[in-house]
Amino acid sequence: MKQRYSVEDLQYLMSRLRDPESGCPWDLKQTFASIVPSTIEEAYEVAEAIEREDFAHLREELGDLLFQVIFYAQLGCERQHFDFPGIVDTLVRKLVRRHPHVFPSGDLYGDNQNVAIDEQQVKANWETIKAAERESKGESGTLGGVAAGLPxxxxxxxxQKRAAQVGFDWPAIDGVLEKVEEELRELREAIASGDTAHAREELGDLLFSCVNVARHLSVDPETALRQCNRKFEQRFGAVETVLAERNQRPSDVSLEELDQLWERAKNAMTP
Structure with missing residues (x-):
């Protein structure tokens, strides 16, 4: 057995799993569409390991995510759409193209001399280059190319970031917070009217405004909500632990007592 396997070994493993004669029945049934949920799940598990700073687990999760790429590459090769070397080639060419300050010759191994620019200029150049790429793909407009399948x-x-790049943005966070308050009032009015469809629309507007607050604070809203979810789980778990010691469940006690236990758990976990 080899002491350390390589990407080539992983590709060979994938080809064995998809071998029509001797492969794995489950792997042989999979399609591009069928493994998408697994890809999304693996990406979130990578994010969770990073947030927990669980680096031993992160290595494993990154491997699981890499396997998704290898799986797609195998499917692409079988259907003669693309292969793994083609994926790598496309990626390297794109990254060289998007970093002209590092590769001014446009060649990874060419005569490159780093051009001194700051981070803000790097971001501006990156967006300009990406905009040109989108236009070449027929994705016109400021908001073109933002994947509909994203969370x-x-x-x-x-x-919001795309719109802000062309000046459509609040100059300060105060305006954003006022918008949140406005959307909350409109949601209250929609709920009071009994119009469920309108309430759903206003709730969407409120969530969109909250994302705008996160953007102005330079906070990723998905990360913030994941952290909030984890905090809720920990506090509710503490409540259930106390109740379990009494041979009780949350449904056995009043809401008032649950609130008291919740506040106790909250205070105990607050730094």
Whole structure:
């Protein structure tokens, strides 16, 4: 057995799993569409390991995510759409093109001399180059090319960033907070009217405005909400632990007592 396997070994493993004669029945059934949910799940597991700073686990999760790429590459090769070397070639060419300050010759191994620019200029150049790429693909307009399949909070953030690049933005966070308050009032009015469809629309407007607050604070809304979810789980778990010691469940006690236990758990976990 080899002491350390390589990417080539992983590609060979994938080809064995997809071998029509001796491969794995489950892997042989998979399609591009069928493994998308797994790809999304693996990406979130990578994010969770990073947020927890669990680097031993992160290595494993990154491997799981890499396997998704290898799987797509195998499917692409079988259908003669693309292969793994083609994926790598496209990626390297794109990154060289998007970093002209590092590769001014336009060649990874060419005569390159780093051009001194700051981070803000790097970001501006990156967006200009990406805009040109989108135009070449027929993705016209400021908001063109923002994937519809992104999580809603992430997509809202990307749409807002694109609009801000052309000046459509609040000059300060105060205006954004006022917008949140306005949307909350409109949601209250929609709820009071009993119009569920209108309430749903106003709730969307409120969430979109909250994402705008996150953007102005330079906070990723998905990360913030994941952290909030984890905090809720920990506090509710503490409540259930106390109740379990009494041989009780949350449904066995009043809402008032649950609130008291919640506040106790909150205070105990607040730094």
């Amino acid at each position: 809603a909070l992430t997509r809202a953030l990307k749409l």
